[in-house]
Amino acid sequence: MARKVKIYTTPNCPYCKMAKKFLADNGIEYQEFNIVEDKAAREEMKNRCNSLAVPTICFNSEVLTGFNEAELREKLGL
Amino acid sequence: MYELIIIGAGPAGMTAAVYAARKKLNALLISSDIGGQVLWTAGVENYMGYQLIEGPELMRKFEEQVKQFPIDTKTGEQVINLAQTNEGFEVRTTKNESSQTRAAIIATGKRPRQLNIPGEEKLRGKGITYCAICDGPLFAGENVAIIGGGNSALEAADDMVKIAEHVYLISLTPFTGDQILIDKVTDASNMTVLLEHEVLEVEGESRVKRIKIRDLKNKLEKKLDVGGVFIEIGLSPNSDPFKEIVKFNRLGEIEVNCANETSVPGLFAAGDVTNVPEKQIVVAAGEGAKAALQAHRYLQRLSR
Numbered sequence: 001m002a003r004k005v006k007i008y009t010t011p012n013c014p015y016c017k018m019a020k021k022f023l024a025d026n027g028i029e030y031q032e033f034n035i036v037e038d039k040a041a042r043e044e045m046k047n048r049c050n051s052l053a054v055p056t057i058c059f060n061s062e063v064l065t066g067f068n069e070a071e072l073r074e075k076l077g078l
Numbered sequence: 079m080y081e082l083i084i085i086g087a088g089p090a091g092m093t094a095a096v097y098a099a100r101k102k103l104n105a106l107l108i109s110s111d112i113g114g115q116v117l118w119t120a121g122v123e124n125y126m127g128y129q130l131i132e133g134p135e136l137m138r139k140f141e142e143q144v145k146q147f148p149i150d151t152k153t154g155e156q157v158i159n160l161a162q163t164n165e166g167f168e169v170r171t172t173k174n175e176s177s178q179t180r181a182a183i184i185a186t187g188k189r190p191r192q193l194n195i196p197g198e199e200k201l202r203g204k205g206i207t208y209c210a211i212c213d214g215p216l217f218a219g220e221n222v223a224i225i226g227g228g229n230s231a232l233e234a235a236d237d238m239v240k241i242a243e244h245v246y247l248i249s250l251t252p253f254t255g256d257q258i259l260i261d262k263v264t265d266a267s268n269m270t271v272l273l274e275h276e277v278l279e280v281e282g283e284s285r286v287k288r289i290k291i292r293d294l295k296n297k298l299e300k301k302l303d304v305g306g307v308f309i310e311i312g313l314s315p316n317s318d319p320f321k322e323i324v325k326f327n328r329l330g331e332i333e334v335n336c337a338n339e340t341s342v343p344g345l346f347a348a349g350d351v352t353n354v355p356e357k358q359i360v361v362a363a364g365e366g367a368k369a370a371l372q373a374h375r376y377l378q379r380l381s382r
Contacts, residue, residue, distance in 0.1 A: 013212035014118045017134055018111070036215040046216070052285055052306075053203040053213050065203040069111065069154035070172060 005030040008045040008056040016055040019067040026078055030057075080106045080150075080179040082373050083169050085157045086316075088114025089359045090349025091185035092140040093366035094373075099147030101374045106150040106177060108157055108169065113137030114187040115313075115350065116359055118209065125359050136359070157186075158319050166344055180380060181373045184324075184332060184340070184347040185366055186316035188357070193225065193309055197280035205286025206307045210234035217306035219243055223289055225277055226310035229255040232263050234308050239266035246302055248272045248291060280307055315351045327353045338369035344380075346373050 005023065007030050009016035023030050033041035035054065045056050049063045057064045062075050072078075084094045087109035098105040111117065119133030128136065144151070155171040166180035190208035192198060198206060207213040210224070214234070218241040224234050227249030235247045236259065245268060252273055253260050264271055272291065278299065279290040286307055292299045315330045325333045325341035331353040338346045348354075348369035349362035 010212055010215050012120070013209065014134060015209065015212060018113075018117060042216065050284060051203060052205050052216055053207055053209075054216070070156075073154055 003059050005057065005059040006033065007031070008033045008035050008041060008049075008051075008054055008058075010034065010036050010054050013054050015067040019055045019057060019072070022067070022069060022072065026076070028076065079165065080104050080177060081377055082106075082181050082183065082370075083108060083167070083177060083179040084183045084185060084370075085109070085160070085169065086114065086185035086187055086349070086351070087112045087141075087144075087151075087153065088137075088185065088187045088349060088362060089116060089140065090187070090362040090366035090369070091183070092137075092144050093363040094183050094185060094348060094370040095144045095149055096147065097367050097370035098373070099144075099149045101370070103370075103374060103377065106152065106179070107144070108152045108155060108171060108177075110154065110156045112141050112153055115189075118211075120211075122359060160184075160320050160323065160345075162323060162342065181344045181346070181376055183338075183366075183369045183373055184317075184320055184345070184351055185349045185362075185369070187350045187362075188313035188315050190309065191312050191314040193277060193311065195277060195279055197282065197286075198309075201280050201282055201286050201307075204284060205282065205305055206280060206309065208309050210237060210308045210310060213306070214238055214308075215241065217242055220305035221303060222246070222306035222308060223248055223277075223302060223304045224308040224310060225249070226312070227251050227253045227255065227273070228310070228312060229259060230312075231255070231308075231310035232259040234310050235263045235269065238308070239263065239269050242306075243268065245269045246272060246304065248275050248277060250274065250276055250294070313350075313357075317351055329353075337372045338365060339372065344373075344376055346376075 035042035051065045081103045082105040084091050084107045095107045116133040159170040161168050167182050170176045221244045222242045223246040232255040238245045274294045276292045281288045288301045288303045332347040334347050334352045346369040348365035350357045
């Protein structure tokens with residue numbers, strides 16, 4: 001069952017790279033938004049997800065702020 | 079039952095893992111991440127063998143080398159307790175799994191230090207950040223406060239004056255960073271420097287609205303309206319789960335001797351979590367190697 005995973009990132013953020021690598025290593029497709037360039041995505045992350053830190057990872061109704069492998073594993077059911 | 083459990087997979091822990099594997103120890107490596115603090119380091123120019131390499135790339139190479147060996151690994155789990163048993167130690171993780179071992183190496187490194195003030199925990203990720211290079215761009219056009227007086231605070235300030243509306247740089251002490259950075263930052267027109275000021279509280283419900291600070295000289299308190307608070311006050315050792323059994327120095331670092339032995343026989347420590355001077359990748363890697371070889375000697379003595 002495909003779920004739509006969105007990840008909001010900034011270019012110099014090491015945790016964003018770790019989170020993307022984790023998703024890729026686990027075969028999870030994601031859509032990435034660089035919030036430095038994409039202002040609409042930045043507003044979406046700040047206001048809709050109510051998150052003020054990157055990476056912010058959203059799917060279904062989950063919003064995970066920061067990269068916490070254990071939490072991400074659990075929420076994704078890995 | 080393992081012969082050796084290595085806690086932490088930064089330069090010290092991963093090097094220890096390779097040395098332990100080459101001694102054919104039945105070992106387990108447990109860590110919340112692979113790479114530790116090096117993952118937040120952009121360019122590394124002083125790890126021998128590489129003139130310049132990105133931190134995460136260097137850690138990927140360490141990981142590859144660990145994976146050459148049949149060593150058990152658990153990642154995404156943190157050790158929350160280490161207790162002595164009759165035969166050695168029991169290690170318990172956040173998943174509430176426990177493992178038994180005859181010897182252990184603590185190589186858990188350091189993490190960004192917190193202020194420990196009201197509002198900090200609640201507003202983390204809601205305007206409070208410990209990673210300026212990550213979250214800085216989010217606060218473009220807003221007022222922000224940077225807390226700290228060392229190089230990392232000054233570097234964050236230097237980045238933020240370019241994109242924020244106004245930057246307050248607040249330090250408990252006079253600046254401790256490099257003069258070249260101090261000059262660069264204090265010249266900016268949208269910067270207010272508040273030295274010898276203490277941050278008392280971060281206020282806001284769903285996001286940061288303001289901070290309350292106090293001037294240490296005249297004791298006057300005031301509030302500053304800010305949307306972002308960048309905490310850059312150094313690092314603290316990840317030693318809390320071990321506080322009950324080993325000896326520490328006043329910084330919370332685990333005390334080890336030159337053979338990486340802690341105050342508990344069979345329990346070794348290596349890298350930035352210890353009192354070893356100089357927190358460097360190359361030093362941590364060397365200490366990890368020493369700790370694994372010493373643990374091997376200890377296990378040999380046990381079996382005699």
